[in-house]
Amino acid sequence: MSELPTPSLPQESGLPPLDAEGLLKLYREMVLIRRVEELAAKAYTMRKILGFCHLYIGQESVAVGAASATPDDYWIAAYREHGHALAKGVSANAVMAELFGKATGTSLGLGGSMHIFDKDAKFMGGYGIVGGHVPLANGVGWAIKQRNEGRVCLCYFGDGAAHQGAFFEALCLAQLWKLPVVFICENNFYAMGTSIDRQSHLTDMSLRANGVGMAREQLRGFDVEHVRERVGAAAKFAREGNGPVMLEIITYRHRGHSMSDPAKYRPKGELEEYKLNSEPLALTKRRLEQDFGVSAERIAAVHQEVEAVAEEAWNFAESSPDPDPATLYDHVYAE
Amino acid sequence: MALIPIREALRAAMREEMQRDPSVFLMGEEVAQYDGAYKVSQGMLAEFGPDRIVDTPISECGFAGLGIGAAMVGMRPIIEFMTWNFSLVAYDQIVNSAAKIYQMSGGQYKVPIVFRGPNGAAENLASQHSTSVESLYAHFPGLKVVTYATAYDAKGLLKSAIRDDSPVCFLESEMTYGMKGEVPDEEYLIPIGKADIKAEGSDVTLVTWGKQVFTCQAAVETLKSQGVSAELLDLRTIRPLDREALFNSVAKTGRCVVVQEGYPFSGVGAEIVAQLQEHCFDLLDAPVLRITNRDVPQPYATNLEKLVMPSAERVVTAARRVLGLER
Structure with missing residues (x-):
């Protein structure tokens, strides 16, 4: 038996530690995702948002921490991607307008909740076939490598996607060609309603990387600073030409799989336990107050500011025009 | 005018487009060192090197998806399927990603990619290697489906397919790779969409x-x-x-x-x-x-x-x- 030729990630990301202002900025981004999605949930119950709507509430520290480590890198995500888009810098107005199906949305109202794209932000979408987008990340990695861009591609998916053939093929190719891709499995323990122990013999999805000899790490994702640091280390590793990385980031979604899911499959008390001890916003708030001495007033001001942005997003979306029926065929073939 | 087999006409199309545009690359099973399962890409590894003529593992879903992602950020991949029968394990990539990304991104991301390889029955290849896939791909708005009979059409259409900003499924035939036809010495293109x-x-x-x-x-x-x-x-x-x-x-x-x-x-x-x-x-x-x-x-x-x-x-x-x- 040969030993696993699995490389190790660097101990440190090399990113400068966050000061109070830096952490407060990340806190603000998490609160913004939370509030935009709470408003989206409200809009959904009012039938202003239709179709599928998968909320990220509870997982905000993952996207926000990762964005802080990879501001100029490419991201590609699945269908629970409002939070990733906002973290990557896509405007709340355009995200909300897309959810409302308006012409001012990120995808002109053509994509909806699952298909948010913003080329300027290097946010390469939201995809609705579980695991189907993972191979695309390798293509971005391929282009980065050929053009010596010095960037990486972060590819997000859930624990459910780690059972798809497309995912396994993508890991094989990424490692074979040492592509600068960081695969991020956000393990929230439920693939729709099927819990992780009912889906998989191994419940640490990062172990999937061992089969292809890829660098891997499992981490808890509730502390935004920790996510920033470890995603930073993974991105540094990939950026420096050492090949791809597979991270499993443990997280927890507070809502159902989608708006129509009451999430009755959870054991009693599980959600409450996570809300009490692993709530990313509460953890960061406590850290700001206790370790950085940020005042309650300052934090309240952040909430107030975010509230205005989220409400403005709602108003913008609501007052925006529907797509013009004359444009129906405009984006089938590129000229 | 030269009388050449179709495989050489296809190769000439790819070589010319790769010479004029550094973002074009060819990827697929056995396309490089083996010179192509049907010798369409013969000699291209020596001319363009391993970064642009790329052998893959047997992983159609994986490398079709890679091509799509690369196309989204400005490259122009040519993805060869050893036969289109094998494209069916990459069907989700072609149908749900390549065909739809331009529209579902509101026109932000183009997918200029060519998927190519032999289609339909050859001889005595039995049920799993004889499928004609045109209806499976032509069904979807967002994809173009192109094919040819002659060496002249093969070259002119493949060059147009490589330059097209939308995904093109380019259907060839094992049975006619050796069939010779007249091909002009000077460059020419045949527009897609013209019978x-x-x-x-x-x-x-x-x-x-x-x-x-x-x-x-x-x-x-x-x-x-x-x-x-x-x-x-x-x-x-x-x-x-x-x-x-x-x-x-x-x-x-x-x-x-x-x-x-x-x-x-x-x-x-x-x-x-x-x-x-x-x-x-x-x-x-x-x-x-x-x-x-x-x-x-x-x-x-x-x-x-x-x-x-x-x-x-x-x-x-x-x-x-x-x-x-x-x-």
Whole structure:
């Protein structure tokens, strides 16, 4: 038996530690995702948002921490991607307008909740076939490598996607060609309603990387600073030409799989336990107050500011025009 | 003018496009060191190197998806499937990603990619290696589906496909890679979406594409000897369909037979018949007939396989039926 030729990630990301202002900025981004999605949930119950709507509430520290480590890198995500888009810098107005199906949305109202794209932000979408987008990340990695861009591609998916053939093929190719891709499995323990122990013999999805000899790490994702640091280390590793990385980031979604899911499959008390001890916003708030001495007033001001942005997003979306029926065929073939 | 086999015409198209545009690369199984399973890419590794002529593991879903992602950020991949039969394990990538990304991103991300490889039956390859996939891909808005019969068309169309900003499924044939044809020395392009009249006639239109052009050419000769003037329309592009050329030919002849490989049920022929009855009903003097593969998985035995495939005899009989010469 040969030993696993699995490389190790660097101990440190090399990113400068966050000061109070830096952490407060990340806190603000998490609160913004939370509030935009709470408003989206409200809009959904009012039938202003239709179709599928998968909320990220509870997982905000993952996207926000990762964005802080990879501001100029490419991201590609699945269908629970409002939070990733906002973290990557896509405007709340355009995200909300897309959810409302308006012409001012990120995808002109053509994509909806699952298909948010913003080329300027290097946010390469939201995809609705579980695991189907993972191979695309390798293509971005391929282009980065050929053009010596010095960037990486972060590819997000859930624990459910780690059972798809497309995912396994993508890991094989990424490692074979040492592509600068960081695969991020956000393990929230439920693939729709099927819990992780009912889906998989191994419940640490990062172990999937061992089969292809890829660098891997499992981490808890509730502390935004920790996510920033470890995603930073993974991105540094990939950026420096050492090949791809597979991270499993443990997280927890507070809502159902989608708006129509009451999430009755959870054991009693599980959600409450996570809300009490692993709530990313509460953890960061406590850290700001206790370790950085940020005042309650300052934090309240952040909430107030975010509230205005989220409400403005709602108003913008609501007052925006529907797509013009004359444009129906405009984006089938590129000229 | 040079007389070259189709595989060399395809290779010339790829070489010229790779010389003019550094973002073009070829990726697939055995395309580099092995020189291509059917020698289409012979010598290209030596010319362009391993970063642009790329051997892959047997992982169609993985490398088709890689091509799509690379296309989104400005590269122009040519993804070779050793045969289109194998594309079915990459079907989700082509259909749900390549075809839809431009639209679902609100026009932000183009996907300029070519998927190419041999399509349809060769000989005695049995059920899993003989599928004609045109209807499977032409079904989807967002994809273009292009094919050819001659070396001239093969080169001009593949060059256009590589330059196209939308995903193109480019369908070749193992059976005709060695078939020679005249190809000009100077550069030329053939536009996608333009059919070509391969033989002019006035009594009946035979509509076809790909290597069935040759079956129909034989039928045209037989019909001629029987005093029937058949027009042979080679679609060359399945999607977007050149409806103008189709309708003009049928307006002239008033009678039509569609000849296709692949199954009749939901086949491309069914779409053409539907288009003709919608738009040319008053111009038709007889119902449109189809000659297709028989509706069974491809059998291995030679006699049964011959029975399954379109043949000149079947085409002649159908043409005579729409002309009222046979029942």
